[in-house]
Structure formats: structure tokens, C-alpha cells
Amino acid sequence: MRNFGKLIFGLVLVTVFFGSSLFAFKAIMVTDTGGLGDKSFNDGTWAGIKKAASELKIEAKVIVSNEQTDYIPNLSKAAEEVMREKDGGIVFAVGFLLKDALEKVARQYPSVYFGAIDFTLDQPLPNVIGFLFKEHEGTFFVGYVAAAMTLTGSVGFIGGMRIPPVERYRIGYEAGVKAYSQLRGKKVQVVVGYTNEFSDPKKGKELALAQYSQGVDVILAAAGASGLGIFEAAKERSEAVAGKGYENIKKAALAKKRLYYAIGGDMDQDYIVPGLILTSALKRVDVASYLGVKWAYTGEFKGGTVFLGLKEDAVGWSEMKYTKDIILSRAPWVLNDMNYLKELIVSGKIVIPDNDNDLKVFNVSSVKLPK
Template identity: 35%
Template sequence: MSLMKSLLAGAAALCIAPGLALADPALIFDLGGKFDKSFNEAAYQGAERWKAETGGSYKELEMQSEAQREQALRRLAETGANPIVMTGFAFGEVLNKVAPDYPNTKFAIIDTEVDQPNVQSVVFAEPEGSYLAGVLAALASKSGTVGFIGGMDIPLIHKFECGYAQGVKATNPNAKVLINYTGTTPNAWNDPVKGAELAKAQKSQGADVIYAAAGGTGIGVLQAAADMNILSIGVDSNQNHLHPGQVLTSMVKRVDNAVYDAFKAGPELQTGTREMNLKSDGVALAMDDNNKPLITAEMTAAVDKAATDIKDGTIKPHDYLTDNTCPVQ
């Protein structure tokens, strides 16, 4: 079966309904699927919010393999979809190649920058939100040892790791931060079994709060933490409800807003780089009834103070991407 035929085989792989208006927007999910309870699902929620509010329709595609990226983009552009939004840095190289071939189509890419005149690049201030998660973890930890489990070992996820470590150390300079990554290939985003194994290993080393920035792999981290009766921290989407009373908080990236805003702008989407930070509510800690019993007044005050200091520039969490280093490690 040719690659294009494989791409088009089955509604699960490519959900493009016939007869849609030419200007329908489109959303391509990265590996892991739209119901990963994390990054992709946040994007899906943004698209669905736009659909509910406008009554419009959109095309969607779930990636099944790395090899599909270019064909997927070209296929959607040929159908007239505009704008086309994609989740994940891994689309960067392909989009840089494809975008010039469709100058009248607007593209939006989440989590990396692509310098093309018809592309909006949406990036997030992950160090800011992760710093707050670190503050909370340090205050919640009884052992003085906390953990971080990343998905694919790439600079983007080191942004989460470094921001988290800074928040932990600023709150408890004597705290120990354990760090593991799931792997070095895209499969690292969708391996909950490995995530659980790493969580168990960190628990054996004393960690009693573990932050997972690992896409679908993080589901295994959160499950293992709950099973071991320690705390976890979710990422991207609000994951507090997955294990009420066991998930300390979730570092939410408003990927949903990025998708919603792009769909709402339509073909008039503003190009260039858009940063979503703490000040613009682009990142935040999730607080709700599921984690309310875990959050003390002291924790609330400390997080609120740190958030204020970040917003006004008093605290400036280091961005790993600026020099590929983390000052607290």
C-alpha cells in the first residue's frame, strides 16, 4: 500500500469529511492521538469549543506515524482547509518545507517557531508554569525529594524540567530533584508502562511528588504515583480529575486557547510568533475540587507570591533554550 493510500485508509487515521466548506479550518494531532488526556486533547478541546460557539465544522487528522507528516499537511492544504493548525514541535521541519508551496493558506504550529510569512508560531512560557509547580512540589514533599519524568529527551522538555527545578530549589534549597526521560524517539510520548516504571524507581529513591511532562506516557506516571500513595503533577491539560486527591496540580498549557484563537481568526490569522505566558494566562496551575484538599493556605500564598513576582519580572525563570543549560543543576 502506498504511503498516501495508507494515510487515507480508515476514518481513525484521517477524518476529513466530504462536502465541507473550502474555508473550514483543520487540526492535525501529533502522535499519541487526540484523547491522550494531555497535549493533544487540550488542542481538541479548543477546536470543539470553537465548533460549539460558531456552529462551524473543521477537519481533523490523527497522526499514525512520523512518515505521514508531509503528506498530511499537503492533503489538507489541497482540500482548501484554512487555517491548518498542528500540535507539536515535530511538524517544524515539514511545515518549513510545505508552507511556501501554499502561500494563500495560513498555518499555525504549536510549540516551535517556523519563520514563514504564512505561519503563526505559538510558543509557551513553560518555565514560568513549571516554576510554580516546583514551588508547590517543594512545599508538599515530606521527604525533601521530588521527581521529574520527561517524555522525549529534547530541549523543549528541558524547559519544563529546569523551571520545575528552579521553583523547587527556590522554595527548599536542600531539596533533591530526581530526573528521568522516557526515551529519545517519538515513542517516548506514548509509553505509559515505561512512565510507571520510572515513577516506581523514583519512589524507591525517596521521591514523594513526581511531575510528569511526557504526553500519554505521563498517564502511567500519574497512575503509578496514585498506586504508591504519593503525589503527582500533571501537564498540558488539567489532569487533576484522573486521580482525585493524588494529583497535586497540573501545569496547564492553554493549547486549547491557541487552537480556538486560530480557528476564530480563520484566513485572517496573524502570522509571526505568539508567546503565551503566565501574564497572558497562557500557562497556569490547575486548582479545582479534585486537588483542593491537598492545597494548604501556605501553598496558596507561596504560589500566588511567586506568580506575582514572575509577572512583574522580580522572578525570571531561566529558559533552557537560551543556552541549553539549567542554573540549578
């Protein structure tokens, strides 16, 4: 996530109009401190809102928070704006860190619809819908890829903060590594670290370089815009081996030279450093925000919690546009394995752990992979 600076009023407004509408309805998104431009969580949520706004021909707007102290005033400002619309609207609070703020603001504006992205309220309110994701079901597969690709037997995980969504990212990733070890007989360890920031690429890069120096050669970035620094570290270390540019990277990878890879998170980030971001753990926050706008607009909105996972096609992995040949050259079976395991998970025959206790006993060694 990229911070847009300390502005006088502590917020940035982005308003987009999508044609004329018979309804005076507004969808407003309040970001966390990462703001727009993170190529991840906030951008994904905004994409879903824009899609719904375009289809429904309504107004969409972003209020960017620069500090955590902005959350309550920004949510309140958004709610006041929605209340002035003849047909109302919906306000989105994007990210777990806005939970406490939304708890307070939603009670003060009971006639306003709110969408909570990545969290739900401890005490449900009829005007708040919380969207939670089964991140672990998606990161399971990128963990499987990481285990298949490592030459050192050591892969890394770098999270932003130890909050529930990030921990589900980690647990699913470790489960995927564990599954590969059990099914393909390759011992792989996971090195875990946190930037404690979602908007500091410098910290992400420093931690990634430290892990690479410890023998890690693949890192999952689950740190918002801090992850952009992880990608930069992968590029810097790999270009020192292979030379600059995608063609040189691919040539070195196919020659099985030791390169330094990353894995993206939330959106398809493979394009950011082609050939070095093996895949991305997709988390379709755009699906959640799109549905939230649509339900509020059509009157189908119901307070409570919606869970989105593999079965709903809300998590998964990217198409590997730049790396599929590289991955298959090292582990030609890996995509077939993943698709087969996906069937077992969707059908309920395999349950991916979402907590450390279940991770400890997770075992898929009895699964018979197709030949």
C-alpha cells in the same frame, strides 16, 4: 497520548460540523503520534479548535498521525482540503516533532494558513504562525508545590523527549523547587528522567516506579500519554498504603502518611487519580488554537511567532479541586506564597529561567514573603 493503532492508511479522520455557515471555511488539526485521547496536549488543542468552530459555525476536522512518517502526507492532505474550500481555512501542526514536516509543506502551499503549536519556523513564512509557551512560568509553581509536599526531600521529573518545550517544563519545575528551598529553608533534590516516548504509558509507569523506589515521592509528568502510566504508578503505590478510593487516600494524606504523588501537565489532569495528582501545570494550548482559527477566519492572521505565558493567562496551575486541603494541611502558607510570587513574575520583578545557565544562578532568597 493514546495511539489508535496501525490503520491501513495511517490516519484517522474526525470531522465535526458546527451548524451552517455562509462561509466554506475549514479548520483541520494534524496530531502528532499520540493522537486524540491523550487527556493532554492533543486534546487541549482540539478543544480550542472546537470552541472556535462552534462560535464561527464552521467545519473542524482531525487527522491523526500514527507514525512520524505520516506527518508530511497528513499535512499535505489537510492543505489540499483547505484549498478546495471557497473561503479557505487553517491547518494546525500539533507538537514540536512536526516542525521539519511543516517547514516543507508550508512552502509548497503558500496560500494556506498554518498554525504551529509548540514551535515556530527557523525561517518565518507569511502563511505560518507559531505559538510558543512560557512553560517554565507555569511549572515554577508546581515545583514549589512539590517541594512543599515532599516528605523525603526528593522529587521527580519525567519528560517525554528532550525537546525545547519539555526542557522548559523541567527548568521551570527545578526553579520552583529551588525557590522553595531558598525561601522556606527546606533542602529538596530533583531526580530527572525521560521516557523518550510521548505515547507509551507502560514506559511512564516503569520509570515512575523506579523513581519512587529511589525515594522520590512527587513526580511531574511532562510526557504526554506516557504520563498516564506515571499516574497509574502513583495510584498503585499509594493504594498499597492507604487503601482504594479517594476518601482513604485523603484520610491517609491528612494523617501525613507517606504517599506517592504525581503532578499533571498541559491540561487539568487532577481528576484522573483524585487526591494523588497534587496539581497540574496548565498550558493553554486551547487558547492558541482558538486564536489561530479566529484570526484566519476574520483575516487578522499574521505570520510570525506568538508567545503566551503567565501574563496572558496561558500557563499556570490547576484549582487543586481534590488536593487543596491535603496541601494546606502540610504547608498552610503555600498558596499565599504562590499568589505573591505570581504578582512578582507578571510585574517583571522575578524572571523565571528558561535555560540551564540561568537556572544555575537563579536566586530569590531576597524576596520577602507576606506573613
